[in-house]
Amino acid sequence: MDLDLTAEQELVRDTLRQFALERIAPVAEELDRESRFPYELVAELAELGLMGLPIPEEYGGAGGDTVSYAIAIEELTRIDSSVAITVAAHTSLGTMPIYLFGTEEQKREWLPDLASGRKLAAFGLTEPGAGSDAGATRTTAELRDGQWVVNGSKIFITNAGTDISGCVTITARTGEDEISNIVVPNGTPGYEISAPMRKLGWKASDTRELAFRDCAVPEDNLLGPRGQGFHQFLEILDGGRISVGAMGVGLAQGAYDLAFAYAQEREQFGRPIAKFQAIQFKLADLATEIEAGRALVLKAAWLKDQGRPFAREAAMAKLYTGELSNRAVNWSLQIHGGYGFMDEYAISRLYRDQKILEIGEGTNEVQRLVIAKHLGL
């Protein structure tokens, strides 16, 4: 058994660690405060080949493996979740459906722009009435004169409304008990995108409500066979959970880093608070759990890279690291005392950015349902 990273995976980790510290850390607080989308950082990440890391080079990606991708997302989240979710949603949710289910022609049409980061992609699954029960989608697509005419709405969709958003892949009902995935390009008449939604965290990321009113797209924009949309989105979510799991580890590590540093600096009762056993035990527990969480995420990523089943491990990784990141930001803020409650201290942003990791791409409860199913219950 070899637990060492390859030279390439180490290079990804070191490059992203440096990029996050030098380029993201200095602006993260301002982007969050102004709820401003990080266009400049996305362009720089695109230059580094990060906007299509696991997409093969022939389609404009970097041809990296899933382990490298998970490491990259962890390193970004360690410093800022908004940038990390922008990359993760674009890659795992926006680009992957086209890569996994598209025809050669569709891949050649869409992937070069997406994998190079010239355009961003979104995945529109959630609807006002269909969240955890994503199969309850009410958006319809009716085939009329060689076009899919889409009617309905989506909510909480990441990356759909930026200046560089190119398309959204949506799930739509294409018949009785039949769901299909259809690509809707931005700018299609009848496709309306709301103003950015105001939210607790991930403030610099783009989150929108989408409305489709007699929105007609070519018949060829169907992804894969008609009626396969349900299976397709489950597969997309399985892969997406590895990246959200990586976000959980990254956020926990980031919170730990802040608490570790603060505990050495802050003095009370005549000595650094790091000298108190109560503080040491919290940091010791966190360091231990972060190792465990990282191992779960990397195992799921490694299984995927081997072409082996990974859905159970991805759900476990996502559940465990979601709850771990909750403990991590909570304890880290506690170690910061009142200062942690102030906006000048990064932990307050990490604290707000955490909660969604227990909700997006399947809530903790949904992960437990998935795991229980894999256990044969």
Ligand SMILES: Cc1cc2nc3c(=O)[nH]c(=O)nc-3n(C[C@H](O)[C@H](O)[C@H](O)COP(=O)(O)OP(=O)(O)OC[C@H]3O[C@@H](n4cnc5c(N)ncnc54)[C@H](O)[C@@H]3O)c2cc1C
């Ligand atoms: C910032 C943000 C970005 C997002 N980005 C995207 C995106 O890009 N694309 C996209 O499609 N979606 C996106 N989502 C949607 C996200 O995936 C959903 O919010 C999530 O799946 C939960 O759905 P819901 O919010 O409707 O909650 P609900 O499904 O209404 O759940 C409410 C509560 O009920 C619980 N519950 C529901 N069913 C069960 C059950 N059977 N057993 C036990 N408990 C249950 C849930 O666990 C939860 O605690 C995003 C959401 C947010 C907030």
